[in-house]
Amino acid sequence: MAFLFLVALLVTSSSSSSHGTSALEPTMTFCSGQPPNFGSSDAITTGELTSFLNAVCGGAYGVAHMSHNKSWHIAGTNRTMFGVAQCRPDVTVPDCAACLAAASSHLVARRTACTASGAVWHDTCFLTYYSDHDPAGPFREDEYTATVFNASRVLSPDEDGKAAVRRLLVAAGKKSTMSSHTCRGVGASTAAGGLIYGLTRCAAGVSCDDCRRCLRGALARVESEYNGSAGMQVLRLSCMARYESYPFYNATSLQLADRGIPDGLIGNPTIHGLPPAAQPTTAHPDGHTARPPDAPQPVVITSADPLVVLLIIFLVSGLAATCIIRVLITRDRRKKSPAQRAHAIDGMLEKAIHGQGEEHLSTEEEEDDGGITRCQLYSYQVLESATCHFSSRNKLGSGGFGTVYKGTLENGIEIAVKRLRDSKRSVQELEREICIVSNLCHKNLVRFLGHCFHEEGRFLVYEYAPNNSLEKFLYKACFQSQKLEWAKWFNIIKGVARGLHFLHNEGIIHRDLKPHNILLDESFNPKIADFDLMRVYDKQKTHESTQKVAGTFGYMAPECTTGRKFLLSIKSDVYSYGVLVLEIITGHKINTFEGQKSESLVEYVWRHWMERRANDVVDSDLGLEGQENAPRQALRCVHVALLCVQSDRTRRPTMGQVLSMLNSNNDATEVMHEPSLPGYVVRPKAGTGVWLPCLQVQGRS
Structure with a gap:
């Protein structure tokens, strides 16, 4: 008998205090009920969920995988839990830890409603867990999406204001999809008489290709629902897009983070005709700015609102736009280099939103075979287990740059893991190469699957070739x-x-x-x-x-x-x-x-x-x-x-x-x-x- 999903949107409300919203108070909470084939014996306890989320949060900026039953043994389990924990790159380590701890407590308190999955969005962090699918698996176009507005109206509600926000977020999204590690990016834009600030971000472990797909859906939602509010967030399980009329992040910290991690600050062209920002900023002792004390409380659209039908229509429109963009990207791959592809996102988004640019795909055999590039982060533990602790029996060969091992993942898929030798190449140089290779998709090129940077070494993961080399x-x-x-x-x-x-x-x-x-x-x-x-x-x-x-x-x-x-x-x-x-x-x-x-x-x-x-x-x-x-x-x-x-x-x-x-x-x-x-x-x-x-x-x- 098929089980129905129980979905609950738990929106935290607070009184209109002159002190504003607490930094540890969630912006949005999402819970999903019983997944298919879920029995009462599989119900996760409070202690188990707490331990699991602690393990996930302990590897912030990464993906944690944990299988368990009541005795926490991997063998013979009925259920697999997946989790993602991530902080904004401009926050300090103590703030990151505090935010994730609050998010974890929030989900544990709602354990009975969040039996299948749960997610919490805070201003500075994001925490989610699943039992019904792997977040590092194929991207789901129908994944949960919520829209949060700042109730104040300070921007122009007409096409000029929408165009200004669109340019800002597309520029930030372009930076996100050009990043080679976890596909994150932020943006800032100046306007005559005022400032607007934007941020786009994808969850850790999401491939750059899926990051593009997710952000296109988020930006299409911004395009369709923009109403001139002072701020707006589109929250998805794989990505988010946000703009505000005040600096909600620390630009200096972001610039520092940009040097170590491929995120960065974007300067957009001057946007004319926008009114000045309505709210001053408030600085915290640690230096990052937050919502002004008298900033209005967010207005959240939930499944109980009368606008739910319109939201469904918008979502369908976003899916259609994504399909069109996929056609455009596949066509464009044949004409542009990997670096040029990311640069073309802006124009393709414009065409997709307005229903332009769909063309028939060529099928010449020497061209791109049309496959979707998947590039993900692997944990060292997964690769170590897959290769039997990098056993000499699994060794396929070695060369000047490293040794290659055969590996078998838990799902039975065979991979080739290249353990790089120590070199003078920096992580940033290696990541730039990874970004290029991950965008090369052709039936006569070995497919790059992902990578792992760990204290035990640097590893590149490729598809396995059963007949070895020529x-x-x-x-x-x-x-x-x-x-x-x-x-x-x-x-x-x-x-x-x-x-x-x-x-x-x-x-x-x-x-x-x-x-x-x-x-x-x-x-x-x-x-x-x-x-x-x-x-x-x-x-x-x-x-x-x-x-x-x-x-x-x-x-x-x-x-x-x-x-x-x-x-x-x-x-x-x-x-x-x-x-x-x-x-x-x-x-x-x-x-x-x-x-x-x-x-x-x-x-x-x-x-x-x-x-x-x-x-x-x-x-x-x-x-x-x-x-x-x-x-x-x-x-x-x-x-x-x-x-x-x-x-x-x-x-x-x-x-x-x-x-x-x-x-x-x-x-x-x-x-x-x-x-x-x-x-x-x-x-x-x-x-x-x-x-x-x-x-x-x-x-x-």
Whole structure:
């Protein structure tokens, strides 16, 4: 028998005192009753709830997971509790602790009404717990949303006032969605004759993608319900948006927090035509400002109000707006870099609110596969348990930047956990890289799932590739138990090209493309991995200079290893791709191959090409026999690879051109350009017919 949810909105009221509202008095409380399949034996006691919330609050700015039954054993439990505790970044540690303690006591006192879940919003903190779903799981568009007004009317109720508030909160929201850690942000705006202040914030553990979705719904609610009040809050379980006509946060503390955590203060353009702020500010001894003593009490819309029907309509409108924005974002992902996407939120919100901009999605196979990027925070305990305490039996491999372990989460999902080595990179630098990688979504790129920064180390979490790396199948000496047919090899060659083409369109150079960094899923589809050396580049430039040599020798283009200044461009990746294709076709490793007179693998293939004997370099184990088009496709791959490894980087094709050549008809070899001299090779001395390695003639100066 299905259970019905009992939802109660518990709104704390207080008398209109000249001393104002207590800082520890909640703005809003939300309670939900019995969840499905909830039995009386599962009822949480006061002591259990108190202990659980204390554990959650002890990890403020994080997510706590705890399973229990009456004896508090994890094994054999009927219920899992999830909690989130978070303080505003400008409050002091004592104030944060006091606020969360008050919130915890408030929820414990309402335990019988909050059996399924409970949430408390204070001015400076937020505390919630669930037993019916994981707050770090998929975002729910229908999650609880409340609107709180400041009863005073000091702003213009017309479109000018609404536009001013919209610009302020969209700017703050844009900052939130650009943050790479927990997606928080605040904003302030000046106006002729007055000031308005705004804040947008997402709950800890919410991915940046879900933060955008939640804030779009919140800002749509502000847009639809704005009435010119002096202040307004839209409170959701995953995010909140707020503006006031007085500074309700400490700007100095926020600026300090901005240096350590990616939150920050936003200055918006001057907004003209707004009346002056109606209330003076009151400073607390600790330096942060709060609601003025004579500020009016908030007016709260609850389920008992006659406006509930209108609220439902507004919510449906917000959901429709979110759907439209999702279409716009998916389309926009194909055209903009990760940094540009966050910058485009403002315009997309405007279009969605006014019902503009919906277009049909492209489904070209080399483009974004349309998946939603999920990037979340993992606790160290979860990763430690998943990897059996980082056991050597779970070790998948290691490299210059860390060791990778296989892990299995409690829900059975397999993951790959990279434990980074100690490095000089700051947390902020690493977070910027995480923000970029988490926005890269393509079927031929390994999917980034989340991260963990802990005193035990720094960890990056990726999807698990069951068939390990391409290196395991490529070289005869490495893996003999299973041979792949040509169709799979050709799919790998094209899949890597698609993934690299996507990266270049996003303004990213991989810099370390090699078989070890190509992972294979259960169907042997390739996924480019290991973005430790990636470089974001200006697509308006043909190349950039760098003082550092980075990459793996053998796969690095000559312009990246010779000369006083090393030139870096997307053509550097193209060279690496060409070497990788030659390794696949020949079955030999670039750094261990020795041909006639110690010639390299590239020289070996080039010599056979010039002698019109390119078929002789094709590995007999590729499974070409009995397939009509396979020999031509393999020869075309040799041709494309030699075009990619040309010494002159300007003659190398782009990855888009590579895809066109690989996907064209079987006679394409006849119309493809003839490759020129490869990198690290010079023309033979007159009369000798011997090809010489370039580095024997032209060393690094």
